[in-house]
Amino acid sequence: MRTLPLPLPLPRGGTHPSTPSPATATTPIPRTPPAAGEWPGQAILHTPETARVLHAAWSGDPAVIVPSPPGSGKTRLVALLAAALAHRAELRIGIAAQTREQAVEIARRVAQIGAPARLMWAAKDPRPDSATTPAVSGPAIRYPDQGGGILIATTARWLFSDPTRVGCDLMIVDEAWQATYADLGALGAHAAQVVCVGDPGQIDPVVTGQTGRWRTHPHGPHVPAPQALRAAHGDAIAVVTLRHTWRLGPVTTALIQPAFYPDLAFTSRRPPEHLTSDTGADLPEISHQQVTVTGGPGDPALVTACATRARALLTTTLNTAEGTRPLGAADLAVVCAHVSQAAALRATLAEHPDLLVGTANQLQGLERPAVIVLHPLAGYRDTNGFTAHTGRACVMLSRHRAHLSVILDDHTRHLLAAAERTEPAVAGHRALTEALLDTPTTD
Amino acid sequence: MTVEWFDLAQRLHAAHTGHPVPRLIHTPVPPIPHPVAVRARVQAGSVLVTAADPTMPAVHARDNDALALLGDLGVRVGAEGWATLVTDDPAALPALVTLARRTDPDGPQGEVAAHIAWWADRADFPGTSAVVGLVEAARTRWTTGTDPDSETHPGTWRAWLDVPDDGCGGLLSLLGRVTDTAPLPLLGAITEDDAWSWTKAAGEHAEGWDWRRPDSTARAATGLRARCDTADLFTAALLGDPLYRRRAVHTGHVVVGQVDHPPNTRNRITVTCDRMDARLRTGNTVTGWVGAPTDTAPEYFHGTIAATAVHAGRLVLTLSGVTTHRPEPGTRVTLTPTAPSPFTMRAGRARYARLYTARRSWLTTGRTPTPARRDVPLDVLVAGAEDT
Numbered sequence: 001m002r003t004l005p006l007p008l009p010l011p012r013g014g015t016h017p018s019t020p021s022p023a024t025a026t027t028p029i030p031r032t033p034p035a036a037g038e039w040p041g042q043a044i045l046h047t048p049e050t051a052r053v054l055h056a057a058w059s060g061d062p063a064v065i066v067p068s069p070p071g072s073g074k075t076r077l078v079a080l081l082a083a084a085l086a087h088r089a090e091l092r093i094g095i096a097a098q099t100r101e102q103a104v105e106i107a108r109r110v111a112q113i114g115a116p117a118r119l120m121w122a123a124k125d126p127r128p129d130s131a132t133t134p135a136v137s138g139p140a141i142r143y144p145d146q147g148g149g150i151l152i153a154t155t156a157r158w159l160f161s162d163p164t165r166v167g168c169d170l171m172i173v174d175e176a177w178q179a180t181y182a183d184l185g186a187l188g189a190h191a192a193q194v195v196c197v198g199d200p201g202q203i204d205p206v207v208t209g210q211t212g213r214w215r216t217h218p219h220g221p222h223v224p225a226p227q228a229l230r231a232a233h234g235d236a237i238a239v240v241t242l243r244h245t246w247r248l249g250p251v252t253t254a255l256i257q258p259a260f261y262p263d264l265a266f267t268s269r270r271p272p273e274h275l276t277s278d279t280g281a282d283l284p285e286i287s288h289q290q291v292t293v294t295g296g297p298g299d300p301a302l303v304t305a306c307a308t309r310a311r312a313l314l315t316t317t318l319n320t321a322e323g324t325r326p327l328g329a330a331d332l333a334v335v336c337a338h339v340s341q342a343a344a345l346r347a348t349l350a351e352h353p354d355l356l357v358g359t360a361n362q363l364q365g366l367e368r369p370a371v372i373v374l375h376p377l378a379g380y381r382d383t384n385g386f387t388a389h390t391g392r393a394c395v396m397l398s399r400h401r402a403h404l405s406v407i408l409d410d411h412t413r414h415l416l417a418a419a420e421r422t423e424p425a426v427a428g429h430r431a432l433t434e435a436l437l438d439t440p441t442t443d
Numbered sequence: 444m445t446v447e448w449f450d451l452a453q454r455l456h457a458a459h460t461g462h463p464v465p466r467l468i469h470t471p472v473p474p475i476p477h478p479v480a481v482r483a484r485v486q487a488g489s490v491l492v493t494a495a496d497p498t499m500p501a502v503h504a505r506d507n508d509a510l511a512l513l514g515d516l517g518v519r520v521g522a523e524g525w526a527t528l529v530t531d532d533p534a535a536l537p538a539l540v541t542l543a544r545r546t547d548p549d550g551p552q553g554e555v556a557a558h559i560a561w562w563a564d565r566a567d568f569p570g571t572s573a574v575v576g577l578v579e580a581a582r583t584r585w586t587t588g589t590d591p592d593s594e595t596h597p598g599t600w601r602a603w604l605d606v607p608d609d610g611c612g613g614l615l616s617l618l619g620r621v622t623d624t625a626p627l628p629l630l631g632a633i634t635e636d637d638a639w640s641w642t643k644a645a646g647e648h649a650e651g652w653d654w655r656r657p658d659s660t661a662r663a664a665t666g667l668r669a670r671c672d673t674a675d676l677f678t679a680a681l682l683g684d685p686l687y688r689r690r691a692v693h694t695g696h697v698v699v700g701q702v703d704h705p706p707n708t709r710n711r712i713t714v715t716c717d718r719m720d721a722r723l724r725t726g727n728t729v730t731g732w733v734g735a736p737t738d739t740a741p742e743y744f745h746g747t748i749a750a751t752a753v754h755a756g757r758l759v760l761t762l763s764g765v766t767t768h769r770p771e772p773g774t775r776v777t778l779t780p781t782a783p784s785p786f787t788m789r790a791g792r793a794r795y796a797r798l799y800t801a802r803r804s805w806l807t808t809g810r811t812p813t814p815a816r817r818d819v820p821l822d823v824l825v826a827g828a829e830d831t
Contacts, residue, residue: 045822045823045826046826048826048827048828048829051823051826051827051829052827054823054826054827055819055823055824055826055827058817058819058823059814059816059817059819060814060815060816060817061814062805062812062813062814062815063812088820089817100726126749159794159795159798160791160794163798163801163803167803180667181664182663182664182665182667182668183664184806185660185661185664185799185806185807185809186664186795186798186799186807187806188798188803188804188805188806188807189798189799189801189803189804189806189807190803191804192803192804192805192806192812194806207667207671208671208674208675208678209567209667209668209669209670209671209672209673209674210567210568210670210674211667211670212567213563213564213567213658213666214658214663214667217657217663220663221660221663221664221666221667222667232809232811233811233812234811236811236812236813296445296447298445339695339720339722340445340695340720342720343695343718343719343720343721343758344719344720346719346753346758347719347753347756347757347758350753350754350755350756353752353753
């Protein structure tokens with residue numbers, strides 16, 4: 001039988017995890033203490049799936065993968081899990097985020113639940129708004145001498161760090177499908193245990209180098225880390241699936257689950273939320289509009305259609321469980337495939353500086369009550385690899401809570417019908433586009 | 444103007460003049476001291492090879508004889524330096540690898556096979572001096588007046604570059620045309636990496652390492668990291684070329700705009716961009732100069748994008764950390780992403796490799812793990828056992 005190279009550590013101070021003592025940091029970290037009788041991260045026990053993740057990690061599973069649909073509470077899970085394991089199990093926890101923005105957001109969420117944590121941050125950079133989680137650099141990057149603790153950083157920052165200084169008991173990898181298997185392996189120098197949380201339907205890791213050498217390897221270094229882990233180690237890897245989305249409504253869930261998550265069944269638990277027009281009519285959860293395009297993906301007709309739709313939506317009212325209010329620019333996003341399209345949209349909608357405009361890559365991880373999507377194949381007359389990438393379409397179609405408007409090129413259906421039928425990405429787009437065209441037409 | 448229009452205009456100009464239009468001032472190929480021109484194909488189970496070098500006209504051979512021929516041309520890991528594979532056919536290297544795999548690693552052609560394996564590895568590194576794909580190199584350097592698909596055929600390039608010999612000797616003439624100017628800046632760093640890799644491959648062969656084995660987890664990871672570094676370096680090398688920068692204005696990789704000084708700041712400037720489609724993001728480090736993208740400036744300034752915003756329909760970038768050669772308000776400047784440092788990249792790769800060689804966990808070794816259990820409190824056990 002194979003065993004781990006290093007034994008998993010006992011809790012610091014020798015106490016049993018089931019009878020924890022409070023963690024003591026040598027440098028006090030300001031935080032919001034949990035309510036009396038509670039422990040930071042206790043809310044992880046409130047749902048069985050998240051409790052299973054805690055159980056698997058605490059009990060010593062070497063790797064736990066948590067495939068999660070959009071809006072399932074991944075960041076919340078990461079924060080609760082880290083807090084619970086650090087505070088109650090007294091483990092040293094590392095959290096690896098894929099971007100600096102994600103790292104800061106996790107730091108804020110960990111601070112909210114009153115867990116001791118530090119955010120690794122370059123001294124030369126402006127301090128981020130990480131709430132009560134301090135951003136530290138140099139010698140301050142360390143765990144408390146006793147008890148558990150949490151260090152948060154980007155994967156790149158972890159790979160820059162010395163494992164003899166900041167090695168930990170368990171590493172939580174956030175947005176793990178954006179990390180390569182190569183980087184996960186290097187993170188393994190810091191921890192013998194990993195928990196990979198992420199969304200398997202979204203954009204793959206950015207890899208600029210050629211990967212043909214490992215084309216046929218299911219666990220090549222360029223493959224998304226959780227996917228490669230399962231391919232390499234099979235049943236040795238624990239999997240706990242989150243099965244509910246709190247962001248997407250039932251219509252959107254029915255659209256994207258079969259298209260992008262054939263192996264991850266999930267349902268909507270979003271509270272009722274919708275837009276109403278100025279005449280008081282309810283807007284459908286998803287609507288579409290077809291545009292005639294002659295000038296490629298940069299055709300002004302596409303930008304004009306998106307901008308017109310944005311201005312129309314800004315006259316609507318948002319209805320949620322918390323109440324009713326006019327939809328503001330900060331409630332709306334426009335997402336497209338290309339930087340040049342985003343630039344043109346920003347310029348056209350410059351009168352609304354709070355309106356979020358960006359590419360799928362930029363909007364990954366974000367949400368808004370209402371979103372306008374410029375279909376990634378709009379303007380194209382061939383299905384090239386970039387635009388047909390299903391992960392990009394998945395991101396674009398899963399950022400909204402109450403309403404989604406999709407702007408399509410009226411040629412796209414014909415383009416997909418004529419394209420190579422065996423190409424999986426094309427087949428996926430074909431089914432998706434047909435489903436979008438079945439939604440109500442934008443008024 | 445979009446980049447599609449820019450490319451079309453170049454293509455139409457080439458068609459009008461009958462001469463290829465340069466996309467670069469420099470050549471994208473580093474100096475090649477020892478070229479070996481090769482064509483190879485698999486036919487009825489045999490591998491047919493035609494090879495030549497500057498001192499020997501083209502010779503045909505098949506299978507083991509072909510390996511011996513390549514060995515005679517200096518394609519051996521035991522040689523003093525490496526030979527560069529020069530070809531115009533993407534199928535040539537896979538055919539050579541097929542041949543190399545059939546060879547006894549300890550046999551007389553083992554050194555030749557190991558050199559071919561090194562070619563196959565380094566072919567993934569753009570700007571390498573190990574393998575030159577002539578068609579790709581020519582497409583990087585010029586645009587012809589034909590349709591883009593035709594440019595994937597070597598005959599198009601022989602016609603446009605006036606190389607009538609379609610044999611292996613012609614490959615060397617085509618190489619001469621592609622490399623008849625100074626190489627792109629930064630290619631020297633990639634050649635240094637070639638040399639390091641060559642020495643490593645030679646050492647491993649001498650120690651009996653079999654290149655046919657699948658990559659270990661660590662070897663694959665460090666191989667990917669090196670490939671990504673080189674791809675990034677090559678992209679930066681292209682941006683070091685004035686003609687390439689002129690095109691890159693239309694892809695958003697190069698930004699042109701007008702400088703202003705925000706009030707009460709000493710190390711900050713704002714740049715109001717001519718175009719909205721800049722790819723520069725907050726946190727990016729940039730290098731800039733006063734003048735146009737095609738200018739070679741006497742002095743440069745450096746900074747970090749601290750903020751991006753749209754004011755009155757114009758993109759405004761705020762740069763922080765502009766401590767030297769801060770441009771005056773009203774001047775027009777060009778901004779490009781700061782090129783990565785090869786030194787820093789190598790240090791990063793060494794650190795990455797050390798993480799793997801530390802072998803602290805099953806993740807770095809790739810061995811399948813088994814759990815080492817901890818006790819879990821009852822409330823956690825119960826909460827996880829409840830039905831969804």
